[in-house]
Each structure stands twice: as C-alpha cells, then as structure tokens.
Amino acid sequence: MAQHWQELIPIDRYIVAANGLLHEYDRKVLTFLYQPLIGSTCFSLYMTLWAELEENRLWSEPSSHHLLMNLLGLNLKDIYEARLKLEGIGLLKTYVKMDEEERSFIYELHPPLSPEQFFLDGMLNIFLYRKIGKNHFARLKRFFTDQQKPLEESFVEVTKEFQDVFASATPGSLQYMQNIQSELNPEDDQQFIGRNEQKPIVIDVNTFNFDLLQAGLNDSLVPKKALTPKVKEVISNLAFLYNIDPIQMKNIVLGAINEANEIDSEELRKAARDWYQYVHYDQLPSLIERTQPPLYRVQLEEPKTQEEQLIRSLETTSPVKVFKDSSGGVEPSTSDLDIIEEVMFKQKLLPGVMNVLIQFVLLKTDMKFTKGYVEKIASHWARKQVKTVKEAMDLAKKENSTYLGWREPSKTGKTSKQKPIRTEVLPDWFEEKSESTAKDSSSTDINKELEAKKRAIEEKLKAFRK
Structure with missing residues (x-):
C-alpha cells in the first residue's frame, strides 16, 4: 500500500485546469448535494483549486503543494486523501509527469452533475437520502426545482421561425464563407472555452461477475443480447450500491424483463431497491454497508497465519455484518446501527477500523454497545x-488497560472485587499474554522448584541426624 509521502511531497508543482467553464450555480450544487457525501475538507480543496482559476479561464498559474497546505491549513496526508475522494466521486482528474529532479501534477476540475442528473442518478441520490434524511432531502429537492409555468389555452404561440426572419445567403456570401473556412477552427494548441456535460459516476463493470450471472440465466428467458453495455453498467452500479452478488442479481434481472425480452433499466433499479429494503427492513444502504477501501488494506497476499486470516476478514466485511457475527447472529438494533454510522461519519473511521472497535467494545463490556464509550475510543483512534x-x-x-478504565461505572457506585468471568470467545488478535504475566509465571515455577529442593535437603539432614 502506497503511503501519501510516496505519492506527494510539498515541493511538487501543480497546475489547475478546468474541463469546461464552472458556473456560479455549481457552487450551490457542490455545497448542498456533494458536501454531505464528501465532507468539508474535500469541499474546501475543490473550492481552493477553483479559486486559482481566473474568471473565464481554463488554466491557472503553476504553484506548489506547500502553498496549498498553508492556504487550507491542512497537512499533506489530509490533502492527498481529500484528492482521492474528489477523484472517486468524479469531480477531479489527476495527471502526473515525472522528471529527474521534480514531479508535476495537473489537477483537472470537473463540474458537478446537474441537479436533475444528481436526483435521478440512482446511487448518489440514495446515499444523500440516507445521509440527511427524508425531510432535508425533500427540502433540497424543492430548492433545486421550480414550478412549470402553465400555458393557458387563451395563449397562442406567435414565435417566428428562422426562415421567416432571415433571408437566404447570396452566392457572394457563400463564396466568402468558403474563403474563411480554414480560419474557423482553433489553432492546434488552442481550444474553445465552453462547458462540457458531466458524466455520472459509473462502477467498473469488471467488478461484477457477469459470467456467473449469465450462467444462472436461461437463454430462453433472458437472451445474451439483452445484457447490453448500458444494462451491464446499471447492474454493476446496483451491485455496488446494494451489495448484491450474481446469484441474487439473477432473480432481480428476471423480474425486470419486458415483453420484448429486454431488460428495463428503471424496473431493474426499482427491483433492486425493493429487494434491499425487504431484506434490510425498509432501510437504505449507508456507510455501515461498506468495506475497507483497497487503499487501506494491508493483507494483500494470501493469509498464512490465523491473525492474517482475521485481518483479511475484517478488511472484507462490512461493520453491520461484523456486529451481527460478534453478537452470535443477532440482528443489531436501529440504535446500534445509528451509533456505528454516526461514529464512522463524525470521527471518519474507515470500515475496517470500525470492525475492530465493534469487536473490542462488545467483548470488553459484556456485549453492551454504549454510545459514550464507543465515541470515546473512536475519538482517540481518530486523533x-x-x-x-x-x-x-x-x-x-496497547491501550487495553486505559480503555477498560473508561467504561461506565455501575449505577450503585459500588465496584465488585470479584474477578468477572468471561465466557465469550475473544478474537485471536487479543489472545496474547503480556511480558509481565509471562515473567510472573516463570518466576513462580522457579520458586516451586527451589522449595521442593529445600524440603528434600531438610529430609536428608533429619535422616542423617537420626
């Protein structure tokens, strides 16, 4: 796993470019629709890079990352992580050039989706709905929409057509156009300033096993030609959003076939959403359904030891499943899920780190999951x-004894001197004896041997005296 200092250092130079003009309206879209998903640090980085572009320009002057650190008041690690999030959500593209003495970057800013694209995206809108709730989501939708002005029957359109206003070109003007045809296109190293349409986020289709999906679909029911590139794109997005495997996706696809033996994308989205809400008790996907990002996975090779197998499991499992498995298969309550998601969002804990925290808290507090205790440890880990x-x-x-002291005292104010009996199975990563315990055990064995030898010598002396 590459560290941030391997990818970026303060003296590295960068230039900001824009993939088309950014408008003032984009600021509202970024503030209200994107910021809840990417956080304030990413939002500040995007706005700062945008500010380096002069009005109606597509390129900025060169600068260094050291200046960017001073402008944002952030360290290079935070800037690098914010950059990755902007890249992932489609707001930034990064290009790098390696020279012998220095490294240069181009940060190409991409405009956000239009409000219509965002609210009909099928993935970002779901995450935003889950993040801010139904009422705020409806308020934002009203903010970005307006009433259509109805045309009453008494109004009659009187707009003139082009040919009704302008005359056709004369032969002389046509000759003139032919003479300047070569002057119309920009120079080889130039481009027209304009606005490019932003494309929605698309999950790589290679992340989904379409071979397994096709093997489960009967050709007589779903012909292979029905899995068009557009449909595959929708399936890969839905599989990522709702964590659907190919076996489950088969039934969803079968329910989205229309009379023409084609897969209806809208029916597919609706069926996937209905399936998820049925399985998860009318809930929508959120952060707790995510797994550890590949960038922060350390167990990349095939696990050889028990600890490596545990690390691989915690890196590839969502927090909600880890909570359920650690609770003996019991489904977590709504309040438990709210605690997990709130801690992950506020303290910015990654899913794998949250998994370790869940196991530790449940096993050290007799399966209690108290918000205050969880937040206290999470805050320490975040710092x-x-x-x-x-x-x-x-x-x-390392901090086991400290964390045990943070547990809430009993309501009676009395503490029991009796050592608690722990019946649950601890995770393998915690089954380690401290050095002091090992030394105490070793010294005890030595003392027993000395006592035995001492008694044997005393018995010999007694026999000799007799």
Whole structure:
C-alpha cells in the first residue's frame, strides 16, 4: 500500500485546469448535494483549486503543494486523501509527469452533475437520502426545482421561425464563407472555452461477475443480447450500491424483463431497491454497508497465519455484518446501527477500523454497545489517525488497560472485587499474554522448584541426624 509521502511531497508543482467553464450555480450544487457525501475538507480543496482559476479561464498559474497546505491549513496526508475522494466521486482528474529532479501534477476540475442528473442518478441520490434524511432531502429537492409555468389555452404561440426572419445567403456570401473556412477552427494548441456535460459516476463493470450471472440465466428467458453495455453498467452500479452478488442479481434481472425480452433499466433499479429494503427492513444502504477501501488494506497476499486470516476478514466485511457475527447472529438494533454510522461519519473511521472497535467494545463490556464509550475510543483512534485494521488491533492491545478504565461505572457506585468471568470467545488478535504475566509465571515455577529442593535437603539432614 502506497503511503501519501510516496505519492506527494510539498515541493511538487501543480497546475489547475478546468474541463469546461464552472458556473456560479455549481457552487450551490457542490455545497448542498456533494458536501454531505464528501465532507468539508474535500469541499474546501475543490473550492481552493477553483479559486486559482481566473474568471473565464481554463488554466491557472503553476504553484506548489506547500502553498496549498498553508492556504487550507491542512497537512499533506489530509490533502492527498481529500484528492482521492474528489477523484472517486468524479469531480477531479489527476495527471502526473515525472522528471529527474521534480514531479508535476495537473489537477483537472470537473463540474458537478446537474441537479436533475444528481436526483435521478440512482446511487448518489440514495446515499444523500440516507445521509440527511427524508425531510432535508425533500427540502433540497424543492430548492433545486421550480414550478412549470402553465400555458393557458387563451395563449397562442406567435414565435417566428428562422426562415421567416432571415433571408437566404447570396452566392457572394457563400463564396466568402468558403474563403474563411480554414480560419474557423482553433489553432492546434488552442481550444474553445465552453462547458462540457458531466458524466455520472459509473462502477467498473469488471467488478461484477457477469459470467456467473449469465450462467444462472436461461437463454430462453433472458437472451445474451439483452445484457447490453448500458444494462451491464446499471447492474454493476446496483451491485455496488446494494451489495448484491450474481446469484441474487439473477432473480432481480428476471423480474425486470419486458415483453420484448429486454431488460428495463428503471424496473431493474426499482427491483433492486425493493429487494434491499425487504431484506434490510425498509432501510437504505449507508456507510455501515461498506468495506475497507483497497487503499487501506494491508493483507494483500494470501493469509498464512490465523491473525492474517482475521485481518483479511475484517478488511472484507462490512461493520453491520461484523456486529451481527460478534453478537452470535443477532440482528443489531436501529440504535446500534445509528451509533456505528454516526461514529464512522463524525470521527471518519474507515470500515475496517470500525470492525475492530465493534469487536473490542462488545467483548470488553459484556456485549453492551454504549454510545459514550464507543465515541470515546473512536475519538482517540481518530486523533491517532488509525487507518488500517492492523493499526487498530495494535492500539487496542496497547491501550487495553486505559480503555477498560473508561467504561461506565455501575449505577450503585459500588465496584465488585470479584474477578468477572468471561465466557465469550475473544478474537485471536487479543489472545496474547503480556511480558509481565509471562515473567510472573516463570518466576513462580522457579520458586516451586527451589522449595521442593529445600524440603528434600531438610529430609536428608533429619535422616542423617537420626
């Protein structure tokens, strides 16, 4: 896994470019629709890069990342992580050129989706709805829409057509157009300033196993030609959004076939959403359904030890499933899920790190999941900038006694001196004896041997005296 200092250093130069003109209306879209999803740091980075562009220009002057650090008041690691989020959500493209002495970047800003594209996206709108709630989502929808002005029957359109206003060109003017035809196109190193249409986010179709899906579909019911590139794009997006495997997707696809043996994309989206809400009790997907990002996975090779297998499991499993498995298969309550999502959002804990926190808290508090205790440990991990499962496990073992002291006292105010009996199975990463415990055990064995030898010598002396 590449570290940020391997990808970026303060003296690296960069130039800001724009993929088409950015309008003032884009600021409202970024503020109200994108900022809840990407956070204030990413929003500030985008706005700062945008500010480096002069009005109605597509290129900025060169600058260094050291200046960017001073402008934002952020370290290079935070800037690098914010850049990755902007790239992932489609607002930024990054280009790099390596020279012998320095490294240069081009940060190409892309405009956000239009409000219509965003609210009909099928993925971003779902995440926003889950993030801000029904009431605020409806308020934003009203903010970005307006009433259509109805045309009453008494109004009659009187707009003139082009040919009714302008005369046709004369032969002389046509000759003139032929003479300047070569002057119409921009120079080889130039381009017209304008606005390019932003494309919605698309999940790579290679992330979904279409071979397995096609194997489960009967050709007589769903012909292969029905899986067009556009349909595959929709399926890969839905599989990512709702965490649907090919076996489950088969039934959803079968329910979206129309009379012409074609797959209706809208019916496919509706069927996937209905399936998810049925399985998850009318809920929509959120952060707790995500797994550890590939950038922060440390167990990339095939696991060889039990600890490596555990790390791989925590990196590839969502927090809600880890909570369920750690609770003996019992479904987490709504309040438990709210705690997990709120902690992940406020403290910006990655899913794998949250998995370690869930296991630790449940096993150390007799399966209680108290918000205050969870937030206290999560805040400590956030300040320590814990990003990987291994870092979280090591910190939990190191600060074990400290975290135990943070637990809430009993309501009676009395503490029991009796050592609690722990019946649950601890995770393998916590099954380690401290060095002090090992030394105490070793010294005890030595003392027993000395006592035995001492008694044997005393018995010999007694026999000799007799």
